[in-house]
Structures are given as C-alpha cells and as structure tokens.
Amino acid sequence: MCDEISPNIAKEISNNVDNFLFDCDGVLWNANEVIPGSLETVKGLKALGKRVFYITNNSTKTRAEYAEKCVKLGFPASEEEIVCTSYISALYLHNMNFQGKIYVVGNPSMGEELDRFGLKHTGIGPDPPDDNQAGLQVVSGLTLDPEIKCVLVGFDKYISYPKMMKAASYARQKDCIFLATNEDTHLPMDVPFVIPGTGTIVASVKVPARREPLVMGKPETNMFRCLQKAHNLDPARCMMVGDRCNTDISMATNCGMQSLLVLTGVSTLSDVETYKASGDPTQATYVPTYYANKLGQLGKLLGFSIP
Amino acid sequence: MCDEISPNIAKEISNNVDNFLFDCDGVLWNANEVIPGSLETVKGLKALGKRVFYITNNSTKTRAEYAEKCVKLGFPASEEEIVCTSYISALYLHNMNFQGKIYVVGNPSMGEELDRFGLKHTGIGPDPPDDNQAGLQVVSGLTLDPEIKCVLVGFDKYISYPKMMKAASYARQKDCIFLATNEDTHLPMDVPFVIPGTGTIVASVKVPARREPLVMGKPETNMFRCLQKAHNLDPARCMMVGDRCNTDISMATNCGMQSLLVLTGVSTLSDVETYKASGDPTQATYVPTYYANKLGQLGKLLGFSIP
Incomplete structure (x- = not known):
C-alpha cells in the first residue's frame, strides 16, 4: 500500500513541494458543495507561499469561467491558475x-x-x-x-x-x-x-x-507539459492532488510528480490495492505516493486552522 | 499460408460441403457491379443441389429488401436465404x-x-x-x-x-x-x-x-447460430465465403466452418500472412481454410461455364 499522510509526511511535503495541482470535483468540492476543510487547506498552502493550480478535464468552460466558479465557491483563483482542456487545446495549437x-x-x-x-x-x-x-x-x-x-x-x-x-x-x-x-x-x-x-x-x-x-486531458501528460513550460515547473517539486487514480494519479506518475489521493471522490483504497496487486504497468501508474481521507487532513497536519 | 483452391480442393469442397454462406459486398458484387463469374458460380452450386445463404452485417435492409437487391443483380435469392442483422436481432429476441x-x-x-x-x-x-x-x-x-x-x-x-x-x-x-x-x-x-x-x-x-x-453480426457467431438452428445445419458441412478476414473468416473459424477467402474485396494475401505469423489467438481465427482470386475461380474448377 501507499502511505497515509502522517505528521512527518506532511512536513516532508511542506519542505519538498512548491507547487500543488488540484483536481477540483471530488477534491475541493462535490457538485457545488465545498468539501469541508478543502478551502482552508488551499488558502493555508497559498499563505505558506506555495503555488496552486486547478487542473480540470472539463472542456465546457474557458479559464475565465472556471476561475469564476472557483471564486464563487470561495477558492482564491485567477485565470493563470486554471488549467482546463479547452484552453490547453488552443495553447497546444498556438505553441x-x-x-x-x-x-x-x-x-x-x-x-x-x-x-x-x-x-x-x-x-x-x-x-x-x-x-x-x-x-x-x-x-x-x-x-x-x-x-x-x-x-x-x-x-x-x-x-x-x-x-x-x-x-x-x-x-x-x-x-x-x-x-x-x-x-x-x-x-x-x-x-x-x-x-x-x-x-x-x-x-x-x-x-x-x-x-x-x-x-490533452488527464491521464495524458499534455496539460502538465503546457503548465510546466509556462511556469518553468520542476516536476519533482510538484504534487498532484486528485480523487481518481486512473486520471489524476496516473498523470502525476507519468509526469514524475508526487501524488496525493483523497478519498472524497471516485477512487477507494481497495481500488489502490487492486492496482498495486495487478502487476500491470498501466495500473502501476494509478498508485499514489500518499493518500488522505480528505484534503483537510493535510491542512490539519500542517497546522492550519480547520473548523 | 493457407492453400489456393486447386482442382483437387474444389472436388473435396464439392463432396464435403452442403451449405455455402456468402458474404455479398466484395464477394458477389462491388457496390452495384456484379463481380464477373460470381453469378455463374452461385447458380452452379444451386444446380448441384447445394444450399446457398447470403450473410450480411448490413442493418439497414429487411430480409425482403435484401433479397430484392440480390434478385435485381441476378442472384437467385428468397427471403429465407437472407441472413441480415436487422432480422437476426429480432429473431434473437423472439427466440x-x-x-x-x-x-x-x-x-x-x-x-x-x-x-x-x-x-x-x-x-x-x-x-x-x-x-x-x-x-x-x-x-x-x-x-x-x-x-x-x-x-x-x-x-x-x-x-x-x-x-x-x-x-x-x-x-x-x-x-x-x-x-x-x-x-x-x-x-x-x-x-x-x-x-x-x-x-x-x-x-x-x-x-x-x-x-x-x-x-449479432460477424465476426460474432450469433448470425450463424440462428441460421444453424433454423435449418439444422452441420458446421462441418458449411463453407463461409468472404472477403474480410476479421469478420467473415473469423466467424467461420469461430463456428467450426470451413472458409474461402476471395481476393476481390478488403483482405489481401499479405494480410493473411501477417495474421498467420502473429501468434495471436484472435488473429489465428482470421486465417481462412482456402483462398481464391475470385469466386469465379471455384466455379471454373467445378466445371461451371464461366464466360
């Protein structure tokens, strides 16, 4: 199994990760309901000077529209922090x-x-x-x-x-x-x-x-490659946080990032066990570095005030 | 490689096969042009007392409409000799x-x-x-x-x-x-x-x-299973004639029929070589028992008058 985050692991993450990439649905919110503790964790990471990006496969919103959605739910977000597939497709062709x-x-x-x-x-x-x-x-x-x-x-x-x-x-x-x-x-x-x-x-x-x-979208690597190029990111100092092993976590693995699976969305720990036991090289990419019951668990371990 | 039909093979086929199942497009005709020699071969087989069936994946015609098309092009065909996927789907649910x-x-x-x-x-x-x-x-x-x-x-x-x-x-x-x-x-x-x-x-x-x-359609076996049931056919005494290895020939193999690939449609001899060399069990089903340059070659070897 991969490790559940602990005080030591949270400290390591805080020391070694500069950039947090968040999948949104199932991590920050479910439908239009913020998952408790997510807001404080994202804000806390920003207060520590970490860079935050929102990474979505959704092709039906522009970056501006998606930033608006984040802000409406309370998440600090500017257009530059949004990575969505409608934008990445256009950027890919432009590049x-x-x-x-x-x-x-x-x-x-x-x-x-x-x-x-x-x-x-x-x-x-x-x-x-x-x-x-x-x-x-x-x-x-x-x-x-x-x-x-x-x-x-x-x-x-x-x-x-x-x-x-x-x-x-x-x-x-x-x-x-x-x-x-x-x-x-x-x-x-x-x-x-x-x-x-x-x-x-x-x-x-x-x-x-x-x-x-x-x-363009997860689990493929093009979204991260475009982001990496635009912001000169070092994958080793990036962490992808997601709720789906076969998209979010797989992209992280394929890009050489660390990953944190949160159990507030699609994938379960028993899925992770299945992938790990499969012996299949594709499924091996689905296994996260760490897991947490919810994103707020990381915030708590980092000492943020989580209600 | 599989064998090209020869006088001896044609004789064997004539002795051992009672039922001929024809794919149509690429075997009997191309678009609306009869492939020379096909008409005489089908008629000759019927004259020898062989049963003939027309087997098509086309779902946009009823059996009656398809029989009409055959007759218009000169092929002797009644509704009972047509096996098309619109009919087989209905028959499957009826059965x-x-x-x-x-x-x-x-x-x-x-x-x-x-x-x-x-x-x-x-x-x-x-x-x-x-x-x-x-x-x-x-x-x-x-x-x-x-x-x-x-x-x-x-x-x-x-x-x-x-x-x-x-x-x-x-x-x-x-x-x-x-x-x-x-x-x-x-x-x-x-x-x-x-x-x-x-x-x-x-x-x-x-x-x-x-x-x-x-x-229902080729390469799956349901079309033949329905036909087999309706006419009490012995697969060992059936031959499927087709132009596509991955549909016609594969269905024949999967049903235990003999098969004849004609080279007037989609598949080529070099395709057959590739399938044979692949070592893949699915592709092994694509290898026909025999091949002929065109259906008329069988008719000629059987002594039918082919112009």
Whole structure:
C-alpha cells in the first residue's frame, strides 16, 4: 500500500513541494458543495507561499469561467491558475504555430479559447441545415475544406451523424492533426441516468477515423507539459492532488510528480490495492505516493486552522 | 499460408460441403457491379443441389429488401436465404421470448423486422422534439420508461446526444439486454470521405454505458447460430465465403466452418500472412481454410461455364 499522510509526511511535503495541482470535483468540492476543510487547506498552502493550480478535464468552460466558479465557491483563483482542456487545446495549437483551419466538434468555451489565440475554426453549435441534410443522405454532396488541417473534439451536445462524418473524414487524412480535449466516458453526477462525457463524443469520431487522437486531458501528460513550460515547473517539486487514480494519479506518475489521493471522490483504497496487486504497468501508474481521507487532513497536519 | 483452391480442393469442397454462406459486398458484387463469374458460380452450386445463404452485417435492409437487391443483380435469392442483422436481432429476441419493450437506436428496416415478430419498441427516426430539448439540457427532466428491458443499436443516421443519453441509461441497468447489430467502423465506399458505420453508433452508446453489447453480426457467431438452428445445419458441412478476414473468416473459424477467402474485396494475401505469423489467438481465427482470386475461380474448377 501507499502511505497515509502522517505528521512527518506532511512536513516532508511542506519542505519538498512548491507547487500543488488540484483536481477540483471530488477534491475541493462535490457538485457545488465545498468539501469541508478543502478551502482552508488551499488558502493555508497559498499563505505558506506555495503555488496552486486547478487542473480540470472539463472542456465546457474557458479559464475565465472556471476561475469564476472557483471564486464563487470561495477558492482564491485567477485565470493563470486554471488549467482546463479547452484552453490547453488552443495553447497546444498556438505553441506549434498552427496556421490551418480547425474542424471543431465542441462547445462555445472551446470556440472562445481558440478565438483568443486567433486560431481559425469552423464554428460551434448545430451543423448548418444544408450540411446536415447532405450528411443525412449518407453518400452525399459533402465537400471537404482543403484548409482544414486539424480536428479538435471536445464535449458537444449537438453531435450528429454529419459531424461524425466530416470530423472522421478530416481526421483520416494523414496530414491532419487530431486532438481530443479528454476521454471521460461520462459525467459523475448524482442523477438516475447516464450523462455521456467527452469520451463518448471522441469515440464517435475516432472509431470511423480508425485513428487515436492526441488527448490533452488527464491521464495524458499534455496539460502538465503546457503548465510546466509556462511556469518553468520542476516536476519533482510538484504534487498532484486528485480523487481518481486512473486520471489524476496516473498523470502525476507519468509526469514524475508526487501524488496525493483523497478519498472524497471516485477512487477507494481497495481500488489502490487492486492496482498495486495487478502487476500491470498501466495500473502501476494509478498508485499514489500518499493518500488522505480528505484534503483537510493535510491542512490539519500542517497546522492550519480547520473548523 | 493457407492453400489456393486447386482442382483437387474444389472436388473435396464439392463432396464435403452442403451449405455455402456468402458474404455479398466484395464477394458477389462491388457496390452495384456484379463481380464477373460470381453469378455463374452461385447458380452452379444451386444446380448441384447445394444450399446457398447470403450473410450480411448490413442493418439497414429487411430480409425482403435484401433479397430484392440480390434478385435485381441476378442472384437467385428468397427471403429465407437472407441472413441480415436487422432480422437476426429480432429473431434473437423472439427466440428468447422477450416480453419487454426495446429502446431502438436504429433505422426503419430494424423497426420493420421487430414489428414482424410483434416485439414492442420505441420507434425509429429523430428523437421527439421535447425529448431532444430535454436531452440537450444535459441534466434534464428525462424520465426512463420502466418497461424498457432491452437496448438494440444498429445504423441510425439520426443519432444524437439525447439518444446516446437514453440508450446508455437503459443499457447501464443490470437487467437490461444490450444488443448491437454489428460493429463495422465504416462503410467501404469509393468516396473521398469517411462514411461512419454501425460500429460508430454502437461506440457512442457503449462508451457511456461502460458495457459491451452482445453483437449479432460477424465476426460474432450469433448470425450463424440462428441460421444453424433454423435449418439444422452441420458446421462441418458449411463453407463461409468472404472477403474480410476479421469478420467473415473469423466467424467461420469461430463456428467450426470451413472458409474461402476471395481476393476481390478488403483482405489481401499479405494480410493473411501477417495474421498467420502473429501468434495471436484472435488473429489465428482470421486465417481462412482456402483462398481464391475470385469466386469465379471455384466455379471454373467445378466445371461451371464461366464466360
């Protein structure tokens, strides 16, 4: 097993970690309810001079919108401290000096982040009725735009057969960049039905394209790589705090960061035992450095005032 | 390598095989063009007293519609000789005496085959506008129908986010049967864009449901099992003729049939070599018993008059 945090471990963390990366849902809050002790811990770490970043796979908010959500719940956050997949996708294309046009299967926040970097794209929302009609004929008069050299897929509630057809047709071209914000299969919500996540939308493009996209979100490493570059971070002095072993903790391991699993969200200690016993190299990346029942436990051990 | 058919092999086939199962596209015809020699071979086999069946993963035609297509191209075919996934899905539910209601992601031919067996289902086509609107709200006022105990997914050009949400919600329920007609990723058509196949639609339901459907089509064995039951077939005296190793030939191997690969469609001899050398047990099922450059080669060796 990995170790539960103790007074000694908390001291070590305090000495050796300069940058804390927080997954949000299941760590800082659940839905819109702050998890008790999380607020004080984040504020306490900031007061100690630690850098704090909020890392989310969510592709439906811009950095500004996500910072607003943090602040509304009481967490000190500026746009520069937010790492979300809509922003990282746009930054990735900007960093590579992408000059073509992007076919986007996405949402308004993704469009906004692309616009902020001046990246050309096909727009957001339902397909134009004519295209939609042509696509529904299946073998149709659709024409491909030769300017398009990238397909970017994120959460899109207007996903349709014609969009799948167009996105897959572009993504199938060898010189086309194929990006996905993340591959979460569903949204973890307390409702009696399944809310399909971005992984569902991505599957509907990658299956016909017969090609895997480059994924920006956790457990892939691109989010951290962009952050690392922007802030000159040393992974050895970073700690990822998360509630999901197969996304948050796996990304930390893959980036050479320490990790802390909190038990206020998806993963359990028995999951960790299973991963550790599996002997599978992928599952080995799911095992955190430390665990805590909740984030407030770290705050308490560091002497912050936790009510 | 597997053997190319020879005069001796053709004689053996003629002696030992009573039932010929033909994949159609790539074997009998390409798009709407009959492959020279195929017509005469099928007719010749029938004249020898062999039984002939047409086996297609296509879920967008009823048996009657598919028989009509065969006849239009000159192939002797009655409804009883057609095995298509819309029909097999309905037959599968009929055979198990399914009494609930079926949530269908599908097309009119699937609806027709279900109706013919008197199976209750939710209907075909775009989602009702109210449901669609509710689904697009993502966390919505959608209610699940407790009568629904089966999700059946086939080709559906009206696939939408609300449909994915509903289908996945039902399929996620443990007592719900989850069927897919087939999982072909795309339609093999000679057009400059990708036509997403039923596998794309299935992925958009199984990813959020986090569950694998029971697949009716090739390479799974359900199509043959239904045919076997209906006609009391001995697999050892059946031969599957196909152009795709990973569907047609794999199903034949999995069912204990002999198989003949024809090189007029998707798979090549070099594919066969790769599968044979792989040492992978799945790929081992892709290796046919025999191969022929085209179906007409068998007819010629059997002494049929091939122009």
